Amino acid sequence: MKIPGAADRIDDATFEQILEMDDDEEERDFSKSIVYDFFTQAESTFGKMDSNLQAKDLKTLSELGHFLKGSSATLGLTKVKDECEKIQHYGQKKDATGTKDLSSDDALSSLQTAIDQAKKEFKDVEKVLKRFYHDDSSPTRHQFCTPNQEIPHHDSIHLLPH
Amino acid sequence: MDASQAGSSNSSDFVRKLYKMLENQTDENVVRWGNEGDSFVVLENEKFTKHILPKHFKHSNFASFVRQLNKYDFHKVRHNNEENGQSPYGPGAWEFKHPDFKMNNKDALDNIRRKAPAPRKANQQTDDLMVPTQQMDLVNGQLVATQTQLQQLQQRYDELSIHHSMLLQEVIGLQKTVVNHEHVMQNVMSFLHTVDAQQRRASRVAIPFGQQGGQVQNGNVETQPAQATPLEDDIPASPLQHASKLLSETNADVMLNPRNLEHMNEITMRMNGTLTTPPPEFMRGRPASRGGGPPSATSSTSMRMGDLDNLVYPVGTNQGIDPMYSEHINNIPYPLPTKPAEPVAESRFQETRKKSTQVDPGWVRPPQILLVEDDPTCRRIGSKFLYAFHCQIDSALDGLEAVNKMNAGSKYDLVLMDIIMPNLDGVSACHLIRQFDNTPIIAMTSNIRSDDISMYFQHGMNDVLPKPFTKEGLLQMLEKHLAHLKKPVAQMDGMIAPQPLATTRQVLKEEESPAKSPATASNWNSPNQVPGISPVSNVTDEYMQQVQGHPGAYAVNPIQGGIAYNTSPQMQMQARQQAAAGHRRQISDISGGDEMNNVAKRQQMYNGPMQPAPLNPMQPRPR
Known part of the structure; x- marks a missing residue:
């Protein structure tokens, strides 16, 4: 089954095997609860990332990146996973592929970018998934943004052709 | 605010609010002074953000709070020196410190100032000049911490070296066992070769295989032992009996958790510089390392871990099945069931798997x-x-x-x-x-x-x-x-091959890569390794027959034969090799065809060491 609007954001094979575990293809209780728990988990992880970015705690940031990478990969949320992998590497003061060393400052600025991008990818895929689960409630607010560094609101960006 | 204003007029608003917040002890379980009074701890992040922050700072944004602290040169305290890296205030606690932010020392608050907004790089240097004593204290503290850490490491290292030397002794014993195994295997091999040659001779004389049916099985049971004995020149203990005796003697030693010792050995070897790079055969070289065939690896000193692993018990314990029995079945130099049978078994399985989400592997x-x-x-x-x-x-x-x-x-x-x-x-x-x-x-x-x-x-x-x-x-x-x-089902829905066999074969097939199949094929240089086109049924019969041919020595019934075949170390070893070799492919399979990513990963893998x-x-x- 293809998720409408997912494009390359979701890896079909991975996500499908989770959908297969649903007992009822209308209700989709199992996969829905997994996905929605992931939303919560992601929001809270992004919140922690923001705090630790302020505290310049690179090690914790890398751990947070790894943590979210695992769950997003398990759900097949490819783009979120890729950004999280970058966060993991930057936190170790490595470049995006984990090969070259970075200075602390470069790592921090890369982290800022990658975290913002990860949030954006998350918001995008969240929207797609909520539509898939017939949930029309507005996307969750950006609770994790600091007042001065509010990331751009994606509500205005129409990435989805439908 | 009024209370603190009375105390001083120089200190900043933020710092005074912070101090005041900590004076209020009603929220002690959420935020409080640290145990030494020279830091403060946010114990419950969520409650703090929701209830305390709005009360004192008119916002509920923890990140912004941390940023403020940062501006005033507060630092988050990390607990890397403690045993497990955990904060004494609990895993979720945030501890912040400023040298001038101390309980019962309100005057020092005046010294806490907002850092000058300087470019990030210059920042540290100016700080250095401005507050050298602070920095000295910090560095000093770090030094002390590092020293303790080093000391602990030294102790641990000493402890471990002792363990290593003890364990190495046992490793040497184990290696002897392995050598014994080698001899046993050679014995088994040579014996089986003679039996095999003989049987082929016998079957050439007898009617061709396909038409034999039950008759041959009977015939074999009787003729085989009778013929085998004279050929061995009436040696009281046939090589096989000798081998089985040796095996049963050494078996107990092997059961003494060989795996741990192997690790120790490996690590020590590495520390001694014998092995400078991680053995690459886990990824691809495995079959190559055993290219010479099992008998070549007789010298215990030249053996590397991969060999030990492959030759003894590739997968942990032997799972309650006497290796003696599973081993020989696999060694029988008949070709494995070959291609023609595969698609049938495989498609069957995939079908069942796809159809229902509730797969019962039996x-x-x-x-x-x-x-x-x-x-x-x-x-x-x-x-x-x-x-x-x-x-x-x-x-x-x-x-x-x-x-x-x-x-x-x-x-x-x-x-x-x-x-x-x-x-x-x-x-x-x-x-x-x-x-x-x-x-x-x-x-x-x-x-x-x-x-x-x-x-x-x-x-x-x-x-x-x-x-x-x-x-x-x-x-x-x-x-x-x-x-x-797995249930020892010999047939399922009229399938001839036992189910476990089919499953293993499926694994093997899927993991198969052209690079290593020649090595696998040349494992056993059996005299009659016909590039077989024999259908599954024939092959099954063949080795079942072989089993039945030696009721005394092997004591396996056909059904157990099926299981043993499946769980035999040799079989698992191959599966494992191939699984290990197959990982690279699996990554690309799994990560959803993100080519750039895969290329990067692959490069990482090759450059690994x-x-x-x-x-x-x-x-x-x-x-």
Whole structure:
């Protein structure tokens, strides 16, 4: 089954095997609860990332990146996973592929970018998934943004052709 | 605010508010002074953000609070020096420190100033000049901490060296056992060759195979032993009996947890500089390392870990099946069931798997699986899959919990272990568990560079399941490592080959890569390794017959023959080699065709040894 609007954001094979575990293809209780728990988990992880970015705690940031990478990969949320992998590497003061060393400052600025991008990818895929689960409630607010560094609101960006 | 204003007029608003917040002890369980009074601790992040921040700072944004602190040169206190890297205030606590922010010292607050907004790089230098004493204190504290850390490491190192030397003694004993095994295997081989040659001669004389039916089986039972004895010149103990005696003598030694000793040996060897790079054969070289065939590896000193591993028990314990019996069945120099049979068995299986989400792999009893995973999403999906495969699941949230559960006596058939977890990582957990338990442990991880993987094996992992795992991959792991729990069904829906056989073959086929199939094929230089086109039924008959031909010596019935075939070390070894070699392919399969990503990963893997391993056993592991 293809998720409408997912494009390359979701890896079909991975996500499908989770959908297969649903007992009822209308209700989709199992996969829905997994996905929605992931939303919560992601929001809270992004919140922690923001705090630790302020505290310049690179090690914790890398751990947070790894943590979210695992769950997003398990759900097949490819783009979120890729950004999280970058966060993991930057936190170790490595470049995006984990090969070259970075200075602390470069790592921090890369982290800022990658975290913002990860949030954006998350918001995008969240929207797609909520539509898939017939949930029309507005996307969750950006609770994790600091007042001065509010990331751009994606509500205005129409990435989805439908 | 009025109280603090009376005290001083110089200190900043933010700092005074902060101090005032801490004076108010009603929220002590959320935020309070640190135990020494020279820091403050946010114990409950969420409550603090929701209730305390709005009260004192008119916003509810923790990140912004931390940023403010940062501006005033407060620092988050990390607890790397403590035993487990945990804050004494609990895992979720945030502790902040400023040299002039102390309980009962309101005057010092005046010294806390907003840092001058300077460019980031210059920042540190100006600070250096402005507050040299502060920096000195900080550096001093760090030095002391590092020294203690070093001391602890030194102690630990000494302790470990003693262990190593003790263990190495045992390794030497073990290697002798391995050499014995080598001789045994050679004996078995040569004997089987003679038997084989003889049988071929016999069957040439007799009617061609296809038409024999039950008649031949009877004939074989009687004629085979009778012919075998004269050919061996009436040696009182035939090579086989001799071998089995040797085997049963050495068996006990092998059961003494050989795996741990191998790791020790490996690590020591590495420390001595004998082995400078991680053995690459875990990724691809495995078949090559045994290219000369088993008999060539007789010298114990020249043996590397990979060889030991392959030649003795490739997968943990022998799972209650006497290797003597499984071994010889595999050694029988008949070709394995060949291609024509494959598509049938395979498509059948995939069909059944696709059709229903509830796959029953046919367990004798539900396998007990321990799932060790800190990420709730992965844990839930993993559990769900396992449940669908009719397994009973217990879960642990980190390595520590897993070790405790197993140490407390919980018995599992298989452990699925995440690698990077808080409190205790999967590799360390596995290492600890191996001190007292041999349950198969499978690493579930996305870190699958070759040096990572060889490290997992060194610490006693039995296999690697790349993350994110697929249902198929998981099921294959279960079937591979829990083959002894499969129902010994000889036929299913009129299928001729026993079910376990078909399953294993499917694994083999899927993992097969052209690079190593020649090596696998040349394992046993059997005289009649016909590039067989024999259909499955024929082959099955052939080896069943062989089994029946020696009722005394082998004492296996046809059904057990099927099982033994499936669980024989040789078979598992191949499967494992191929699984190991197949990982690279699996990554690309799984990560959804993101080509750029794969290329990068692949390069990482080839360059593996040149990069610092993220989980190097000699370094403190990242949590």
